[in-house]
Amino acid sequence: MAPLVYFQLVSAGLFAIGVYGVLARRSAVLIVMSIELMLNAVNINLVAAASHLDGSGAFQRFDGQIIAIFVITIAAAEVGLALAIILRMYRNRATANVDEIDLMKW
Amino acid sequence: MTGLTENIYLLAPEFALAGLALVVLAIDLVLPAGRKAITPWFTAAGLLGIIALAIAMLWDRQELLYGGLLGVDAFSLFFKVFFLGLGVFIVLISWEYVDRYLDNPGEYYGLLALSILGMNLMVQARELLTAYIALELLSFVLYVLTSHARRDPRSNEAGLKYILIGAFSSAVLLYGLSMVYSTIGVTQYPEIALALSAPGQLPPALWVGIALLVVGLGFKISAVPFHMWAPDVYEGAPLPVTAYLAIGSKAAAFALILRLVAEGFLPADDRWSQWQIVLAVIAALTMLVGNLVALAQRDIKRLMAYSSIGHAGFILAGIAALAPGSDLATNGVILYLVGYSATNLVVFAGIIAFFNRTGRQQITDLAGLADEQPLVAAAIAAGLFSLGGLPIFAGFAIKFYLFVAVAQGGLLWLAGLAIFSSLISLYYYLQVIRQMYIEPALPQPGIPESNDSPSPGGADTPGAVGELNDPAGAALLSAPAIRTSPSLVGVLAVGLLVVVFVGVYPRPLLNLIAAASRAILPGV
Amino acid sequence: MAFAWLIPVLSFAAAPLVMVSANLARGRGFLIGLPAIAAIGAGFVLFWVVLFGFLNAAPDTPNCAISETTETLVCDYDRDWFQAGLPRLEGSVALRWGILIDPLTIVMIGLVTFVALMVQVYSLGYMRGDPRLGWYYAVHAFFAGSMLTLVLADNFLLLYVAWELVGISSYLLIGFWHERPAAKEAAKKAFIVTRIGDVGMLLGILLLWREVGSFSMHDAFTQAHLGSITQGAEGLSQGVATAAALLLFLGAMGKSAQFPFHVWLPDAMEGPTPVSALIHAATMVVAGVYLVARAFPIFQAYDGDALVVVAAVGLVTSLLAATVALVSVDLKRVLAYSTISHLGLMMLSLGAFGYTAAIFHLLAHGFAKALLFLGAGSVMHGSGEQDIRRMGGLSRRMPLTAALFSIGAMSLGGIPILAGFWSKDEILTAVALGRNPVFIVIALPVVLLSALYMARAMCITFFGGLKAENRSAHESPWIMTLPMSLLAVLALGFGLISFNWPGGFDGFGGFVFFGEREKFHFTWWLGILSALLAVGAFGLAYLAYVKGSISAERVRRVFGRSIAVVENKYYFDEVYQWFVDRVVLGASRLLALFDRAVVNDLGVNGPANSVRRLGAMLRLHVTGHVYSYALAMVLGTIGLAAVWWFRSA
Amino acid sequence: MSWILFFLLGGLTLGAGLGVVITRNVVHAALFLLVSLVAVAGLYLILFAEFLALVQVLIYSGAIVIVLLFAIMLTRSGEYPRTGDNRQWPLAAVTALALLGVISVAFLAGPTELTAPQSPSFTELGNSLFTIWAIPFEIASLVLLVALIGAIVIARGDREDG
């Protein structure tokens, strides 16, 4: 079984990839995807830690998994809402490219 | 697990609030189009009822729920009442605006109630995930409300930017959470404190994790360099939502931070003292950037956004000055939040009253307001003076108190910088006041600018307002000034009263605040 | 004598009263001046009371003592004025109203009250019908009060107060006809020029206070005396005493129009002529001489180092002014330059230790000059002319005025047995004895000149053929000639009191003296010389201007261009004007520009603008693109994480 | 064995992730995302988190990616297959690498314990979720509600509410 740190490194890598995606892509949809990658990195980290650590106090050692469930939930909601807004944007402005969305600046 | 839920009745206000939200959403569905005007009043009344309920039930309680996941104490009660009260005011200032410019009022008020629930839970949470989810509840509502003006491309853009950056920052925050969890295995504040004060080396991933947490929270309070979303979102969002963003969401985030720091970091005194300076630097950057950039603004909402960034810097300075064994800084921060919120409320109420009449929001549009709407102008002016930190308004007293706390926390330089930034801020506040009081009224152009153009009220607009709204454009604007709505006048009057009262005699309030801060501070 | 304070106070009180009565007695001009005249009249009466009181006083009289510096009897009365600093604290000062009565004061009171009374009576006629008569008399009364306070003051502060008050009265009276641009300029000039001297005087007073610890003259004199005796071991050191004396002398130079501050006095003739008579001839302008005399213990301490300067300034002034007086064509200006010249002579006398002589000349000159001015006023009143080139033979139209004027002129010119002769002679004696021969060598031409210009003015104006312009001239009313007559009596016979008459009257020098009583002394060779010069001068003038046997024009041509220099008053006004316009105002404008361009625009607007510009630049960082916001966040995150780690490790 | 699996799945996760952010085709990106998410589910399995793996596959692969594909179609992003990167992508790469550096160094510098991974039973998980974590659970449901309402309010067509 791989030690915790390996999973952590995978998670860090995935997180960094997600960050890159957010920073570098133009399409809002792709940015949302990249954020999903970041959230998955979070989950890998949580689940791995949950499997490797002892719990403490009233809380269980597998709290990490529960947190991950919540993260997945929130992520799903986030995607839904974000896409709804992107759709609205597309309807209003016929674009979903973030570098064209700069009506407000400075 | 009976022990977990035996005092679950303490959550009655929260349940009531959730219930209220659902009822509001429901009645909006069933009410006929012509009678939807009661939704805001219903919401406001419900919120008031919940305030009463909360005070009656929770006064002097200090208990933990769910094994310490939530804390019901003076601190949370204070903020609960505060947020609920803010909610009432937000409803009141929204009413006319929503009526005129927004669709779906039922959802608006229902979501508003839900966001207040989120804020209430944020202050009660004593665990990172709970806090995070409560925060998300608030954020989601804000995302929706920000893009609530559906046909307004600015509102749309603001919503998109807000949710993208918000999701990004919450991913960062969660990653921080996961790093904290993966190093010390806990997420409850007291346990974090325990782990932090444990002897011996701690893995560096913990520090990075905490830093990422700070980033996520810093985003919420729009601390530099995580602030850039704020101006766009403030500018694009419908005005009452902007007010809500500036007042509610910020205060809730700070309340969360307060509890996190007080319960999670402060007991580990040595660690905290290492971090204070970092926060202080962020605070310094925030106040400087916010106030400097505000100098160059022309849009009143955008101006208020930068102003709120600047104020976030001040409050963050108070956070950085938190010290174990003294409730000075906590008091200072809470007092500042209250005073700042009240002041901002007054300013935004005034701006909304102005906007409702003219549909304009450039600073230069305010010219001549003092002659046309003296009360509104006076309220805005008083609010801006207060924001600038001048007596007899709240701004002076709260700044003084906060800066005393900052100085007392060993950050005299930061206090000095904060005072200096208030000086800068006065410049742009005065520019607004100048427009209102000194400049003569501009000749009204025939058609309001397209980007601000109000969406017509729609079928559910009540007759009276609909008449005014109907011939949108020249006829509306050349018509004699619309009377400021009574709810706005009421908010202005009450708000001003609070602003002056806090500025002149904050003692009763401070007593409450001191009780609140003692509830979260160890050993005070 | 304790009530001597009443003398000035009566006049002070009269000033507002005049304003009131002026409002009440609108139209009846005669009544307007009455309170002022009554007050000064009462003052004159009180003068005699004080004089006799003083003569009867002895060192054992309460408040009286023999001064150890002047060796005369001095009586001092004072009351609290105000307290600067708590009395119990070290370094606090109690300021007091105080009057000092000694021979010097008494003669000055006599001079002031008498001349003021005469002038005020004279003004009833001269100023008749002026719409601002109330104002005129009010300021006159105010002036009289101030001048009397000046001579009565027993401390330097009060002296300074009075000093400034006479200055402002002078300002107000010179500018009485302020509608005339020349008058308002002259008034301003007079005040500012004297004010410059006053700065020095105030500094001197403060310096004395700093060294002595009080403003009391008595203390200062005692200290100066002590220092002089002990050669600086105690009391004032030599440097301080000299510095203080010179600083005080600056004030005296300003007030007494000594070179180079003399420029204001001729211009001051823009005021009504009675004002010139009173203030700019007999009383205020001699305040400088009085000051030097009053502070003589300081001046002559350490062998009178400072007095050398006094003498030199006096000499230069008298010579300069006398030459200008000779070529002036304005009757009043001739008199003004003559005044300057004589003030210079008084200073010269003081500078040569001729204390008694100076005071004596002060009085004699005061009476004579007041008479001359009143005479000039009478001429102007009668003929409406002021330029002597347009006068001639006026004695036919106004004989009384001519006679009285001539008495004054001859007295001042030093015709023997008239008052001026004796006083001038005393001065020459003092100079001959007390100073380097150079001084007397230069002083003698001054004597000649002073006789010559008086004779010139007298001859041109009154004698010779009646000029066409003067046909309608007429004699002045009695209310004007009466005061002139009284003054003429003094101008004639005042010299008599300088002698030691039998019957215990030991002369002026036995009353007003410094250190030791002075007998009347007469240096024969000097007396004869000066008498010859005076008579010769008058003869010359008679020949030149009445007989016409000497052509003034030809004399002019002999001197060529140098006479133009003199006629232009040595270009003092031009140089000063240039200095003020170019240097002072230039500096001021430069500073104002500096204030605007550098302090305001650069120092204030600059930072303000750069802050604004900084804000405008900073705002560009909010690009409007989500990904750049995220980039900033990530950069911030990296930085924060690194710092956080670094701080915690 | 688990090592091989770990490297395989880890590599797949990262590789597909990279694919998401690098590919020029939006639809490809969504598919890459799907691969990556499934690989993550596999990682969960290695960690004995069966429940999570299940959730991952159901929600992410099943729901989220589908929604994303819908969005791609609705915004017609698919019609522009060569959707590129924005101007700052080199900077973004450097920054992301730096972030990776900081985080991974932080992980590497920590203690590497070798504990045997264990997994809770579904019962334990459920128990915990509905007792201690009941409140977050309920809030999360509200969050979903908000998202739902929000999506409707915002995305609803313009005409039907007139």
Next chain:
Amino acid sequence: MLVLDQSALALVIFTPLLGALLTMFLPRERPGDAWGFATGVGVICLALSVYIFGRYDYGEGGFQLARSFQWLESPVNINLALGIDGIGAPLVLLNGIVLLGAVLISQKIQQRSKDFFVLLQALGAGVFGVFVVRDLFFLFFFYELAVLPMYLLIGVWGSSTDFGSFLRTKEYSAMKLFLFLVAGSVLVWVGILAVYVKAASLGTPTFSLDALGALALSGGFSIEFQTWVFPLFMIGFGVLAGLWPFHTWSPDGHVAAPTGVSMLHAGVLMKLGAYGIIRVGMVLLPEGAANWMPVLIILGTVNVLYGAVSAMSQTDLKYVVGYSSVSHMGYVLMGIATLDPIGIGGAVLQMFSHGIMTALMFMMVGAIYDATHIRDINVLNGLFGRMGVTSFYFAIAGLASLGLPGLSGFIAEFMIFTGAFRTYLPLAVLAVAGAAITAVYILRLLARTFLGELDPRWDHLTDASPVEKAVGGVFVAILVVVGVWPQPLMRVINVGVASLPGI
């Protein structure tokens, strides 16, 4: 009287404050009402301040009529502690006089008169507050309160000046003035915080001036601490006192302000700065003060000369007066910097005297401007013939400012010279010279504006209004009375000055 004794100080603050509040509720349609009401408030304030001054027992000294209300308890410990001492009493009197004068003179304000009087009364309340409180927080509170109305007062009711080559708009001046004053208070604020933190570190967290003063006397504040904190107060308060080179707000601000505001501002508000230096800087940081006074006196001297020389070439009446205020505040600063009982006493007296005389000058300038709509002294000429009373009052004020004996300015300046002569001789010499320069510009002004031939342009002019005449007459009388008999003021001031540490 006991009741009044206990409440006089509180009343004097709260009467105008309450007045401001009530004024807001007056009907907007009748602008005269606001004036009448404010006049009533002004009269009460004047009566109270006369009472306070009269009740001050100079034999006993110290703080009197003291009263303390708890405001915030531990940990910050702020009390609304009131009390009046020998330095505050004359200044309270001054404010009472000038406030009423300013209100009376503002009868002409018609545009938004309600707002005007609200702000004016608030300004008055702030000034009173600063002079009677004994708590650092409230001192600062009222200090800021006094600054707050200035922006609007100048911005709304002020006037712009066009110099041809450049323009000083009222907005610019108002903004400059306001930002300058607030910038000064930034430093003051930091100083206050520093003092508080220091006191807290000594175990007595407090803002009470009494307690802090006692701490200072017992050597609680180290010399290093005092030396770095004192300049904060010196410059911070100095800005309001017109300290060079932070004076530039002052002429512009005075010029732009409406008459009543100029009066209050130049007359009283600037004194707050000097008062603050004494009350806060010197009392709390005596050694720091001693270390910094050489700097302050040099700057004060620069003020004197700079202001006077600048005033010489100004062509705008108000600018002359404005620069003269800079110059005269320089004397005040010099007097303070002497740390000599006479010098400081002179400074306090100068505050009083300058307050009256500059208010009088601004009042008369206002009357002239109202009548002629001209302020350029090159254009005005011979006003005396038409506006005799105005000219006379102005002349008296001008003469007082050039230090003519018999008027209050002389006594004050003389005392300052005296104090400076004992401590800083060379600078005293320069300052005395400054007095001569004052004479130059004042006389230039008088000659150009008032004297000279009667101009047919002025045929229609009427003299100052009866109200102006009456107020001006009172001011003139005060100048004369104080100049001739300063003892009633001096005995009070002496007591106050004597209680300062290090004197």
